[in-house]
Every structure is written in C-alpha cells, then in structure tokens.
Amino acid sequence: MNHIFRTSNSETAKYSARELAKYLTAITGSNTFAIECVTQLPKRDAGITLCLMQDAGIPTDVENTELDDAIFVDIKAGCGIIAGSNERAVLIGVYQFLTALGCRFLRPGDDGEILVRMPLNEMNVHLEHTASYRHRGVCIEGADSYENVVDMLHWLPKVGGNSYFAQFPTSYTFFNQWYSHKKNAFKQPEYFDREIGAEMTQNAAQEAKRAGLLYHAVGHGWTCGCLGIEGLNWEPQKIELNEDQKECVALVNGQRVLFGDIAVDTNLCYSSEKVRQRLTDFVVEYAKEHPEADYIHLWIADNFNNHCECERCQTMTPTDWYVSLIQLLDEKLTANKLPTRIVFLLYFELLWPPTSPVKLNTDRFTLMFAPFTRTFGQSYAECTQIPQTLPEFHRNQVKLPEKVDDYIGHLHAWQAVFDGDSFDYDYYLGCAHFGDPSYYKISQLISRDVKYLKEMGINGIISCQVMRAFFPNGLPNYTMMQTLWDDSIEFDALSDDYYSHxxxxxxxxxxxxxxxxxxxxxxxxxxxxxxxxxxxxxxxxxxxxxxxxxxxxxxxxxxxxxxxxxxxxxxxxxxxxxxxxxxxxxxxxxxxxxxxxxxxxxxxxxxxxxxxxxxxxxxxxxxxxxxxxxxxxxxxxxxx
Ligand SMILES: [Zn+2]
Structure with a gap:
C-alpha cells in the first residue's frame, strides 16, 4: 500500500489528496494508493504528506499566508512532502509536482491533459516557489453551461490560478445565454430560469471553495438591488419607479429614471443619506449571508456620463462621493465584525482619483484597475507617453481613455492616494481575442503585460473573459496563469512547451x-x-x-x-x-x-x-x- 497523508480535514485538503491519488494511480498504473488523515507529521519515507509549510517548520516569505501562495515540494523515490502556505497552495503544489514529472494540463477537462507513465519509486522532485502575483484568476462572461464553469474552476489551480469571480448577484445571465441558445438558429432553446441560475451559481461557488479558490462576488447590481430592482443583466426593461425609488436614482437631464431603461446602468443620488445607508446596509447584509465571498466588489453603474446633477451631488465629484460611501461601508462591516474584503474600482468616472486626501483601510480595500476601453495592439510594457496630469474632470462630459498610456496615467494618480493591494481587471479574452484567430499574438501580449505588472505596482490579474476561450487552443489562458504564477517564464519557451505537448x-x-x-x-x-x-x-x-x-x-x-x-x-x-x-x-x-x-x-x-x-x-x-x-x-x- 502507498500512503498519501493529509493533515487537515477540510474540503480542500480532501480534494487535494484525492486529486493526487487519482493522478498517481493513472501515472503508475497501480491501484495501491490509500489516503489517511493524520494529526502528526509522518516520517518522510512513509509516503507523501500534504500539509501547510508552517506546520512542517518550512519558512515562507509571503506577506499574507491566507492570500499568498507559496509551495515546497520535496519528493525522493516517491516519498516526501508537498506543502503550501495555505490549503489552496497545497493543491497547487500537487499539480506543480505532477507538472515537474512531465504531466501537462493544457485545456480544461480530462481530454485536455497529457499524463506521463512512471513507477512511484522513480519520482524525484524538489520545488520551492512563491507565486509572482497574488491575484491570478478569471471573471465569468459569455454564454456558459454549468459544466463549462466547473471545468474552468477545476483547471485554474492546475495551471497556477487561484481566484474566481462570479459577476452579478447570480451568474443567471451567463448561464441563460447558453441554455437559451438565443443566437444559434441550429439549436433548440432549453428551459431556464432565475432560480436555476441562482442554484448553479451557488453550486459553482462550492466547487470554487473546494478547490480553495479565492471567491469574488457581485460587482454589478448593487445600485438597483438596494432599491428592490433585481439587476442580473443589461437587458432594457420598462420599469415604472415609485416615488421612493425615484428620489434615490440620479437626476440626469432633469429626470430621475432608469438610465436607458437598464437598471444596472443607473447611478444613484450618492449624496442622499437614504441612498448611502440603504446601499451600504444592502452590501453588509449580503456579506453576512455569503461567507463564501472573500472579496465583494462594490461597483456603481455600468455606464458613464450619467451621474446625479442635483445641487448636493454637484458639490463633490463622483469619486469623492464613492470614497465616502465605501468608507461608510468599512465602518459598518467593522461594526459587524465581518472580515470581507471590498474591491473598489477605477472605471469610467472613478478613474479620476479623489480631489482631497483620503485614508482608505488597506486591510479592507483592494484597488481594481479596469481599463475597459484599452486597445490590445500595445502592451503596458511599451508605454512611453504616460501623462503626468489627468484631463480635467467635468461631470457627465467624460471622454474615456483609449490609449494604454492614458490609463496608466489614471492608475498612477490613484496610487498616489492608495497604496494597498490591487489587481488589473483586464479584457484580453472578453472579445479582443476574436480578433486574433492565431491566439499567438494575444498570448504574446498577455505575457508582456503580466511581466510588466510589478513595474506598474499591480499585484495580478482577474481576467474578465468568456470561459470558452480555447479555440484553437488554450495558449492565451495558459500563458496568463503560468506567467502570473512565475513571471520569469519566457514566452517562447512556454509556447514551445505548450505546442509540443x-x-x-x-x-x-x-x-x-x-x-x-x-x-x-x-x-x-x-x-x-x-x-x-x-x-x-x-x-x-x-x-x-x-x-x-x-x-x-x-x-x-x-x-x-x-x-x-x-x-x-x-x-x-x-x-x-x-x-x-x-x-x-x-x-x-x-x-x-x-x-x-x-x-x-x-x-x-x-x-x-x-x-x-x-x-x-x-x-x-x-x-x-x-x-x-x-x-x-x-x-x-x-x-x-
Ligand atoms: Zn444627487
């Protein structure tokens, strides 16, 4: 019997041990593996032990053991230890060990993998690595079956990824776009509704947690949700607002209505005390009910030049109101002893930093840089004309940057105000990739960008993307996750290795x-x-x-x-x-x-x-x- 020991009983620890047993059974062709949970570390030659680095007395150089992933693998003649700075890192360590043996995880699914064959006693691997970046994940977009999402969640840690972001209060719209087959006349629609969408979101969250992933939630939908209007997509709806709701939405061009009839695109009257209390209470309630959410994104309207023009709102910029709102939220979460991290965003009007100095709690807040209208002909690394000053801000007359240089100018201005954690929310595989059927050019760009993130003072990427971006192959996704895991990897070597396998x-x-x-x-x-x-x-x-x-x-x-x-x-x-x-x-x-x-x-x-x-x-x-x-x-x- 060959032993696999785990020192924890958590779902992620069980999953890691089973994954190791599954792959070793396939690689050795021998059905002799047994998993045991132990309270004390077994001897190195008793089998393979999965544990935390801290428990094995192995020092880590990470800043935060909950969020940052480091691995230590030491296997001699098929026995030894696979350790991580946290339980997710242990799982990543298992896959890094298998990769070092010669296995490759090239696409999601069993038929996206290449496994080697070798006897256990010939396995000798020593690895010590700390992830180059903290944030390494994807955000759901596109038209997805439940299986597409779960396949992606299972694949991420295999290639060094660690985060998943389920956008909106539920991912209904992305599932519905698949099951209704709206754009494909060759397929019959399937029955789908919001309740099924909510269940799938919940089940996918469980799968994400099982794989130890950091779970990001919501983003869109708060502004209308706190008024009792569910915002699950961008479909226009004719909704007659009642007096109470009317008071809360932004006054634009003399009217308080849903912007373009789209609830999630509508801003609120952020200077209104009623709005401020309602919106922050709504987020606090969500945080209480969703302990699985490690990060909650507090986004406002998904459109721009539609901020409130009432007299009180005009006294401060949208960013100033936004910052005061998230500070209020921080106070309420603290009062409720909720550790949930809050992501605030640099997007549309919020690209302009606050007009006066502010202090944002760096334990609570993470900055999200969202260069929504950037182009993909140029890498961040190639920026040579970063502006020192931003264009003056004029309410509801904002022109969004297109050039990557201009976006970095906005980022720098914000970084002068906030020196906490941050990530790039980027769009390579949102739709830009459809412009590159080779997938080679966009992969090269991704590699260059990822390698430059440290220079930008940014700690990783959450990729806003369709889940099904693997045609003709998974090189862009693979490049992104592998380079975020280890930014010393050169693109040529990575792509040659990928193609050859x-x-x-x-x-x-x-x-x-x-x-x-x-x-x-x-x-x-x-x-x-x-x-x-x-x-x-x-x-x-x-x-x-x-x-x-x-x-x-x-x-x-x-x-x-x-x-x-x-x-x-x-x-x-x-x-x-x-x-x-x-x-x-x-x-x-x-x-x-x-x-x-x-x-x-x-x-x-x-x-x-x-x-x-x-x-x-x-x-x-x-x-x-x-x-x-x-x-x-x-x-x-x-x-x-
Ligand atoms: Zn207002």
Whole structure:
C-alpha cells in the first residue's frame, strides 16, 4: 500500500489528496494508493504528506499566508512532502509536482491533459516557489453551461490560478445565454430560469471553495438591488419607479429614471443619506449571508456620463462621493465584525482619483484597475507617453481613455492616494481575442503585460473573459496563469512547451501556422474598427490567412485521427475546424475592410453559419454566442 497523508480535514485538503491519488494511480498504473488523515507529521519515507509549510517548520516569505501562495515540494523515490502556505497552495503544489514529472494540463477537462507513465519509486522532485502575483484568476462572461464553469474552476489551480469571480448577484445571465441558445438558429432553446441560475451559481461557488479558490462576488447590481430592482443583466426593461425609488436614482437631464431603461446602468443620488445607508446596509447584509465571498466588489453603474446633477451631488465629484460611501461601508462591516474584503474600482468616472486626501483601510480595500476601453495592439510594457496630469474632470462630459498610456496615467494618480493591494481587471479574452484567430499574438501580449505588472505596482490579474476561450487552443489562458504564477517564464519557451505537448511530433508546423496567421491579423480592427471599417492594409493582410490555411492543411490531414491519446486527437480535430474558420474569417474581414459590403455580408453569413452549425463540436472551446453577439451588435456586422 502507498500512503498519501493529509493533515487537515477540510474540503480542500480532501480534494487535494484525492486529486493526487487519482493522478498517481493513472501515472503508475497501480491501484495501491490509500489516503489517511493524520494529526502528526509522518516520517518522510512513509509516503507523501500534504500539509501547510508552517506546520512542517518550512519558512515562507509571503506577506499574507491566507492570500499568498507559496509551495515546497520535496519528493525522493516517491516519498516526501508537498506543502503550501495555505490549503489552496497545497493543491497547487500537487499539480506543480505532477507538472515537474512531465504531466501537462493544457485545456480544461480530462481530454485536455497529457499524463506521463512512471513507477512511484522513480519520482524525484524538489520545488520551492512563491507565486509572482497574488491575484491570478478569471471573471465569468459569455454564454456558459454549468459544466463549462466547473471545468474552468477545476483547471485554474492546475495551471497556477487561484481566484474566481462570479459577476452579478447570480451568474443567471451567463448561464441563460447558453441554455437559451438565443443566437444559434441550429439549436433548440432549453428551459431556464432565475432560480436555476441562482442554484448553479451557488453550486459553482462550492466547487470554487473546494478547490480553495479565492471567491469574488457581485460587482454589478448593487445600485438597483438596494432599491428592490433585481439587476442580473443589461437587458432594457420598462420599469415604472415609485416615488421612493425615484428620489434615490440620479437626476440626469432633469429626470430621475432608469438610465436607458437598464437598471444596472443607473447611478444613484450618492449624496442622499437614504441612498448611502440603504446601499451600504444592502452590501453588509449580503456579506453576512455569503461567507463564501472573500472579496465583494462594490461597483456603481455600468455606464458613464450619467451621474446625479442635483445641487448636493454637484458639490463633490463622483469619486469623492464613492470614497465616502465605501468608507461608510468599512465602518459598518467593522461594526459587524465581518472580515470581507471590498474591491473598489477605477472605471469610467472613478478613474479620476479623489480631489482631497483620503485614508482608505488597506486591510479592507483592494484597488481594481479596469481599463475597459484599452486597445490590445500595445502592451503596458511599451508605454512611453504616460501623462503626468489627468484631463480635467467635468461631470457627465467624460471622454474615456483609449490609449494604454492614458490609463496608466489614471492608475498612477490613484496610487498616489492608495497604496494597498490591487489587481488589473483586464479584457484580453472578453472579445479582443476574436480578433486574433492565431491566439499567438494575444498570448504574446498577455505575457508582456503580466511581466510588466510589478513595474506598474499591480499585484495580478482577474481576467474578465468568456470561459470558452480555447479555440484553437488554450495558449492565451495558459500563458496568463503560468506567467502570473512565475513571471520569469519566457514566452517562447512556454509556447514551445505548450505546442509540443498539445500537438505531438508535428508541433513545429503548428507553430509556423499560428505565427503566419498572427502576421495576418489586426486585433484593433476587431476591437475598435476604423471609420467605415475601411483599411487597405487589413484587407490585404487578412487574405494571408487563406494561404496559411492552405499551406497547413496537409499536415492536419496527416495527423487527424492519428493518435490513440484523446488529448492529442482532440487538438488536431480542433485544428481541422480551425482551417475553415480562418478561411471564412479571412475572407469576411478582407471584404469588410475593402468596403465591399455585399460580399462582406455574404462571408459573414457563411462564417456565422459555420460556427453555429458546429457549436456542439466546439462547445467547450468557442463561445459562439459572444463571438456573434459581439460582432453583430457592437460592430454592426450583419447576417443576410
Ligand atoms: Zn444627487
């Protein structure tokens, strides 16, 4: 019998031990593992012990053992210790040990993994590492099945991730966008309602906690929620406000109404004492009822230039009111002995710092930098024109920055006021990635950005993204999590290692294909198209995608179905779809950028039909809803 000892009875400790037993059984091909819970550390040669570093007398250099992850792995001839600075880090340590043996976790799911085979007594691994950044996680967006979310939650710690953010009071809207299949005429809608959405959110939270992840909650929905209007999405609704609600919402252009009929987009009259008490009480109640929330995000309206113009609100800037509001919340949470951390955001009007010095409790607050309108043609590392002064603030006449330099200017101004914990809430895989079918260019950018975060004084990324961003592969997600875990990893070495495990012996041909595609794409064209979508350069370059697909097709045909290994087989299967995807996409973009609307519409229809028709085959890797929704609504592409 081979022993796996755990020194804790928590759900995460049980999960870590079972994961280790599961993988060692598969790797050794021997069903001889037994898990035992022990109160004292066994001898090093008695088996593998999972424990906290503190309990094993191993020093850690982390600032906060609850939040910061460090690992210590010392296995000789299949026996020894896997320790972490907290229970989540122990689980990460298990996966880092398996990775050091040669295993790879390339996509979520069993068929996204490559496992080695070796006997237990040949396992010798020594690792000591502290995560480069504290915050390493994703925030739900897109159209997701419950399984998509849980697959992602299980995958994150395998690649060094540690956080999950379930946006809104429940993730109803993201689940509903999948189960209703609204944008896909080839699929039948399934019954779905808010109660199911709430249950799925709760169950996913349990899974996240089981994997030890730091759990972030809510963000959108407080402002309307505290008035009794549930804000679960951005759908306009005709709601007649009662007198009490009317008094509370912002006065904009002489009216107190829901902004654009969208509840979560509506600001409140933040100078009103009634509003301040109600909103903060509402957050305190949520914190009491949701102990699973390690971080609660207190966001205001998801729109801008709609702040209250009443006389009292005009006496201070939106940020000044916001800061006084979160200070009140801090007092109330403290009075209720609630340790919940609160995330405040730099977004829209709140990008401008407070106008007078303030003291924010650094144990309570975490700064979230949200460069919502940034472009992805340029990395943070390439900023050379960071402004020293910000544009003057004018209520309801704000112009949002586009350049990354300008966003960093806002960040610097805030950092002069607040020197506590922070993370970047970024949007690489929200929709920008649809502009780069190679996934190579955006991965390179992610790597450069992550490596530069320390320079920016930022402690990690929570990635606002679709869960299904793995087509043709998971390189962007993988790069983000691995580089946040260890920012000394070079992109070339990381991508070579990734491709070689994902595609087997012909991986170099795959890399050539992705690099040639990367030369043909313009991420900014998809994200912020030029006027009239006209760009001769984009039109010419996009056709290169067809040539890249033609050149690569024989390699795909040779490898399709060649492997016994399901992970390799699936990887090549995805590439066979990707050839057609790139040809249709390249034709469409080229026609659109040439100004040939008729042809562009025809190609868009073909492209849309292709992704919709094949959604079942690509369900776990491509978010068809978000791709088509984003293109058709935000960018006015249309299907004829
Ligand atoms: Zn007001």
């Amino acid at each position: 994902l595609y087997g012996e012909d991986w170099k041909a795959c890399k050539t294909y992705f690099k040639s595609l990367a030369d043909c794409v313009d991420v900014a064209f998809w994200q912020v198209p030029p006027k009239g979508f006209r760009s001769e350069d984009v039109a010419v370059k996009a056709l290169g995608m067809l040539e890249a697909a033609d050149a690569f097709e024989p390699v795909v045909m040779e490898n399709l179905g060649k492997y016994d290994n399901p992970t390799l087989n699936l990887s090549w299967d995805y590439l066979s779809y990707h050839l057609t995807y790139c040809r249709l996409y390249g034709r469409f973009v080229s026609a659109k950028a040439s100004g040939d609307e008729m042809t562009a519409n025809l190609y868009w229809s073909q492209f849309k039909d292709f992704v919709c028709e094949n959604e079942d085959a690509l369900q776990r890797v491509l978010d068809v809803y978000y791709l088509t929704h984003n293109a058709e609504y935000a960018k006015k592409y249309r299907k004829i």
